[in-house]
Amino acid sequence: MNPAQHAAPHLRVRDIHKRFGHFTALGGVSLDTDKGELVCLLGPSGCGKTTLLRCIAGLEQQDSGSLHIGQRDISLLPPQARGYGILFQSYALFPNLTVEQNIAYGLAGSGREQVRNRVAEMLELVGLAGSEKKFPSQLSGGQQQRVALARALAPAPSLLLLDEPMSALDARVREHLCTELRQLQKRLGITTLMVTHNQDEAMLMADRIAVMNQGRVEQYGTPQEIYRQPATPFVAEFVGQGNWLPFESRERGLAQVGALSLRLSEQAGPAQRGRLFCRPEAVAINPADAQDNRFRAQVREITFLGNRCRMSFELEQLPGHALLAELDPESMPRLGSPDIWVALPPRSLQVFA
Structure with a gap:
């Protein structure tokens, strides 16, 4: 300060x-x-x-x-x-x-x-x-x-x-x-x-x-x-890039986004319907099996930005809704096929009414 x-x-x-x-x-x-x-x-x-x-x-x-x-x-x-x-x-x-x-x-x-x-x-x-x-x-x-x-x-x-x-x-x-x-x-x-x-x-x-x-x-x-x-x-x-996910309802710490149920943190905000916001760099690529909000996804496009790569992908349960992730270039060879797993950590999801 x-x-x-x-x-x-x-x-x-x-x-x-x-x-x-x-x-x-x-x-x-x-x-x-x-x-x-x-x-x-x-x-x-x-x-x-x-x-x-x-x-x-x-x-x-x-x-x-x-x-x-x-x-x-x-x-x-x-x-x-x-x-x-x-x-x-x-x-x-x-x-x-x-x-x-x-x-x-x-x-x-x-x-x-x-x-x-x-x-x-x-x-x-x-x-x-x-x-x-x-x-x-x-x-x-x-x-x-x-x-x-x-x-x-x-x-x-x-x-x-x-x-x-x-x-x-x-x-x-x-x-x-x-x-x-x-x-x-x-x-x-x-x-x-x-x-x-x-x-x-x-x-x-x-x-x-x-x-x-x-x-x-x-x-x-x-x-x-x-x-x-x-x-x-x-x-x-x-300010910066972001992902938006509209949710229709919320109960017991879960927000419903289409066919997805996303776990939220206790600090996520009180709104019962609205939009979830997540920075691209907060998206985890090929996370551990036990991680919250882990879903199958398909890579649509990867853009090389020098010191980082920006990846566009769609969740299997939310087709047609493009999301962004950012990762370092060294992580690229580990992606393997276009079909991957991603996670949206609860602490990274912010709620806007």
């Missing part, structure tokens, strides 16, 4: 509403971000995550609700008075200014020597020492994003806002820069709120994730909680 979680939150968002005409972009969003924490706003396009970030930044005015950084109420303050740094996906560097001049842009009012020292410090921090006199066009995409980050950090803000900062980069550069940014954020201890639609990015970087859908936060928790105990069907479907 983050030690800061015992202290007062650094950023407090309370019941934020925002409408654009008849469209509700934010329908009462509340969340706390602790000092030094990196929180990701994760969700599909149009879910409200960028609108929330823009309200916090003062680039949009919320219709109602309050925003605090520490003890300061920033709800109605202009952007320049809120004390944050912001990094956009487009970098937003001035093409006619040098790297040094871009970073110094937010230091207006400081002495010349102070600015020069701060720029040098920021370039050292982001690994671009010696690039002061270059222009943005002379830098790669990853280097331009580092300059934009240095500019956001130069005024020593108490809050860093990141709006899809890696989306314009290719996959290899993105992963490398994500790791670098996370290490830098930890070292500086700066509270950070990051918008992304990329779940891998959120899982890699975040202390906590707020999964958003249709202007609301569906779940707010650690990456492990979001993945292992999704609070709603939307979170279960949006």
Whole structure:
């Protein structure tokens, strides 16, 4: 657990509403971000995550609700008075200014020597020492994003806002820069709120994730909680892969799915009808004879994904209903024929009403 979680939150968002005409972009969003924490706003396009970030930044005015950084109420303050740094996906560097001049842009009012020292410090921090006199066009995409980050950090803000900062980069550069940014954020201890639609990015970087859908936060928790105990069907479907099995009735710890009776754990949830959810990696392949929820199955397709394989299969007693399992490539030779046994461990089955 983050030690800061015992202290007062650094950023407090309370019941934020925002409408654009008849469209509700934010329908009462509340969340706390602790000092030094990196929180990701994760969700599909149009879910409200960028609108929330823009309200916090003062680039949009919320219709109602309050925003605090520490003890300061920033709800109605202009952007320049809120004390944050912001990094956009487009970098937003001035093409006619040098790297040094871009970073110094937010230091207006400081002495010349102070600015020069701060720029040098920021370039050292982001690994671009010696690039002061270059222009943005002379830098790669990853280097331009580092300059934009240095500019956001130069005024020593108490809050860093990141709006899809890696989306314009290719996959290899993105992963490398994500790791670098996370290490830098930890070292500086700066509270950070990051918008992304990329779940891998959120899982890699975040202390906590707020999964958003249709202007609301569906779940707010650690990456492990979001993945292992999704609070709603939307979170279960949006984050990672999953199997769904509709059940019609339930009694004495068993759920009836077509011709199958599936044993559930005591923590599975109280619903008497609904859907069972199971992650592909929880499916056991060729398990021991005595294992619960063990059924014959037929392999339909196997997809090689590098460090793992994804297998599509159907249960003999539930034909036409494709399910997924994930296994390591070394397990493939042990599958033998397309006819196999699988088990859906009770502890891995989550119930949604």
